[in-house]
Amino acid sequence: MTSKREEARERGALLDEKDMVDGAVAADAAPADPAPDEESEVPTDAATTARRLWEAAAGQRWRVVVAAASAVAYVCFSLAAPAYSAGLVDLLWANIQEAFAAGTGFVVTLDNGGTQILTFLGIWTAAWVFYTVQSLVMASFAERLNLGLRRQISAKVGRLPLSYYDAHQPGDTISRATNDLDKVSEVLQRGLLQLLISVVTLVGATIMMARYNLALTGVFLVFAVASFVLTKVVSARTLVYASERQASLGRLTGKVEEAYSGRAVIKSFGRDDASAAEIAEAAEAFARTSERMDFVTNAISPAIRFLTRLAQVGIGLLAGGMLVAGQLTVGVFQAFFQYVTQATEPLTQLSLTVNQLQGALAAAERVFRLLDEPEVEPDPAEPLRPAEPVRGQVAFEHVRFGYDPARPLMHDVSLVAEPGQKVAIVGATGAGKTTLINLLMRFYEVDGGRITLDGVDTRQMTRADLRRQFGMVLQDAWLFEGSIAQNIAYGHPGATREEVEAAARAAHVDFFVRTLPQGYDTQISNDGENISQGQRQLLTIARAMLCDPAILILDEATSSVDTRTEQAIVRAMEAIMENRTSFVIAHRLSTIVDADLILVMDHGTIIEQGTHAELLAAGGTYAELYRSQFA
Numbered sequence: 001m002t003s004k005r006e007e008a009r010e011r012g013a014l015l016d017e018k019d020m021v022d023g024a025v026a027a028d029a030a031p032a033d034p035a036p037d038e039e040s041e042v043p044t045d046a047a048t049t050a051r052r053l054w055e056a057a058a059g060q061r062w063r064v065v066v067a068a069a070s071a072v073a074y075v076c077f078s079l080a081a082p083a084y085s086a087g088l089v090d091l092l093w094a095n096i097q098e099a100f101a102a103g104t105g106f107v108v109t110l111d112n113g114g115t116q117i118l119t120f121l122g123i124w125t126a127a128w129v130f131y132t133v134q135s136l137v138m139a140s141f142a143e144r145l146n147l148g149l150r151r152q153i154s155a156k157v158g159r160l161p162l163s164y165y166d167a168h169q170p171g172d173t174i175s176r177a178t179n180d181l182d183k184v185s186e187v188l189q190r191g192l193l194q195l196l197i198s199v200v201t202l203v204g205a206t207i208m209m210a211r212y213n214l215a216l217t218g219v220f221l222v223f224a225v226a227s228f229v230l231t232k233v234v235s236a237r238t239l240v241y242a243s244e245r246q247a248s249l250g251r252l253t254g255k256v257e258e259a260y261s262g263r264a265v266i267k268s269f270g271r272d273d274a275s276a277a278e279i280a281e282a283a284e285a286f287a288r289t290s291e292r293m294d295f296v297t298n299a300i301s302p303a304i305r306f307l308t309r310l311a312q313v314g315i316g317l318l319a320g321g322m323l324v325a326g327q328l329t330v331g332v333f334q335a336f337f338q339y340v341t342q343a344t345e346p347l348t349q350l351s352l353t354v355n356q357l358q359g360a361l362a363a364a365e366r367v368f369r370l371l372d373e374p375e376v377e378p379d380p381a382e383p384l385r386p387a388e389p390v391r392g393q394v395a396f397e398h399v400r401f402g403y404d405p406a407r408p409l410m411h412d413v414s415l416v417a418e419p420g421q422k423v424a425i426v427g428a429t430g431a432g433k434t435t436l437i438n439l440l441m442r443f444y445e446v447d448g449g450r451i452t453l454d455g456v457d458t459r460q461m462t463r464a465d466l467r468r469q470f471g472m473v474l475q476d477a478w479l480f481e482g483s484i485a486q487n488i489a490y491g492h493p494g495a496t497r498e499e500v501e502a503a504a505r506a507a508h509v510d511f512f513v514r515t516l517p518q519g520y521d522t523q524i525s526n527d528g529e530n531i532s533q534g535q536r537q538l539l540t541i542a543r544a545m546l547c548d549p550a551i552l553i554l555d556e557a558t559s560s561v562d563t564r565t566e567q568a569i570v571r572a573m574e575a576i577m578e579n580r581t582s583f584v585i586a587h588r589l590s591t592i593v594d595a596d597l598i599l600v601m602d603h604g605t606i607i608e609q610g611t612h613a614e615l616l617a618a619g620g621t622y623a624e625l626y627r628s629q630f631a
């Protein structure tokens with residue numbers, strides 16, 4: 001949607017020059033920083049978030065159970081392999097020595113160690129199979145959970161009130177359905193079971209070591225505790241740096257987005273250099289935080305590896321002595337080393353995996369926060385409908401409203417638009433013209449009083465029923481990617497080509513469409529950038545024509561179109577208003593002198609209402625405005 005500032009910039013006669021400049025400068029200076037706690041890497045309530053994720057996984061939980069069982073089986077087989085290899089190596093060693101003593105060569109057969117070698121291979125194959133099963137099952141679990149959450153988000157955004165969108169950047173909401181869910185999925189796939197595997201491996205390998213030799217295990221444990229403490233300290237720093245990096249990335253993308261969307265304003269105010277400098281500064285900050293983050297994460301693994309190598313050297317020296325003294329066999333010696341290697345791997349992983357899990361829980365928490373946002377009031381269970389055909393009588397009865405309930409904007413607005421009347425709304429920028437329409441369409445709910453359509457309170461109708469009675473033609477003519485015919489038929493997808501063309505003719509846009517090489521099949525790209533502002537508006541008039549609504553809301557032609565197009569728009573609007581109640585947000589008083597009712601708004605309230613002649617005779621604000629424009 002075009003921003004208020006852009007709309008204000010485009011408007012003509014009633015626009016205050018100073019507001020326009022202020023608005024544009026404000027656009028330039030608007031902060032785009034995300035709220036710092038929005039992208040936190042630490043969940044505020046990990047237990048609740050984990051429980052909710054578990055609840056969200058209803059129907060999929062068996063997958064976690066299967067994956068966890070497979071993971072444990074994988075660890076058991078991996079731990080069994082070195083122990084089995086100890087016996088195998090000793091057996092082979094004994095057989096080799098025996099063969100040498102007998103002066104015969106040694107050839108492996110099924111009887112002298114071959115069966116054991118095959119069994120050993122079988123153990124590793126089983127470990128590999130279980131690892132593959134857990135990866136596959138966990139991947140499908142994570143993606144299905146994600147799909148469910150993504151569906152919930154997609155349904156949720158339709159139920160969020162517009163006030164939510166006023167208070168949140170679009171990027172934030174999109175980020176919930178993309179980055180955050182991706183993070184949850186990735187960590188669930190790799191992190192969750194990795195944690196289980198790490199813990200079970202560490203404990204299991206240590207027990208196996210202890211079965212062989214307590215002294216050597218003691219040496220290992222000393223180094224293990226030292227590595228664990230080191231990773232803990234480093235991972236705490238990583239969390240801080242990760243949050244800083246995330247925040248600086250948010251600032252950088254915010255600045256780039258701002259520079260992109262505001263490029264015209266930035267250029268018109270000659271602020272290119274300032275904007276580029278801000279981006280460069282944000283990029284510099286991002287590079288600095290990334291550098292710190294990368295250094296810490298990259299430095300930790302070699303540091304831990306150094307410690308584990310020290311452990312291996314220490315254990316090697318000790319175990320070598322024991323081997324020579326005959327306290328250890330060769331098989332046990334090598335098996336012990338395999339356990340040391342198996343147990344040190346989780347040590348480097350553990351703290352970082354915990355960090356990742358925390359980050360994923362924080363991401364999931366943000367997703368749940370979005371899902372918990374208050375929704376629009378549900379439609380009534382037994383909705384009312386105005387009698388068909390809808391006549392189009394609209395009444396505001398003592399309406400009270402404020403975007404922020406603490407700061408009321410409309411105090412007591414009453415008006416009646418009789419069927420078929422043309423109602424013009426005038427007032428300076430920010431007077432509340434759009435707000436009146438927002439309430440009429442129930443984009444926002446009134447705080448007091450009521451609005452009726454043909455005598456039925458609009459809150460007793462479903463929003464869809466209510467909005468079906470309205471056609472809106474806004475200055476911000478929204479077109480989507482598709483053909484011109486599809487764009488015209490947007491509110492009436494089943495319309496035939498003849499109906500589309502008839503609507504286009506009535507909206508005086510048929511001639512223009514026919515000049516295009518592909519006519520009605522011309523594709524509109526990138527929000528209609530290949531179509532001029534005036535033509536876009538004519539297309540949206542044709543769109544409204546095709547729906548044939550009882551009531552029309554028109555935002556009058558802008559001053560940004562040429563006189564011929566403007567005349568076409570005025571003619572099209574006159575045609576579409578015929579025999580319908582219409583609300584016209586007027587920017588030029590010349591076009592509304594024939595209105596049946598003129599509402600003059602100021603500070604959210606209707607300060608005068610009547611016909612042109614009545615208001616002129618009253619000699620109030622309208623009369624003054626009219627004289628200032630036509631004096």
Ligand SMILES: Nc1ncnc2c1ncn2[C@@H]1O[C@H](COP(=O)(O)OP(=O)(O)OP(=O)(O)O)[C@@H](O)[C@H]1O
Pocket residue numbers: 007008166403404409427428429430431432433434435436604
């Ligand atoms: N979504 C919103 N959230 C909070 N305040 C808003 C919102 N939209 C408008 N306002 C405020 O409500 C008041 C009336 O705004 P409104 O958009 O109705 O004026 P308008 O007469 O249509 O102005 P313009 O001619 O510039 O479009 C203004 O003070 C505006 O700042």
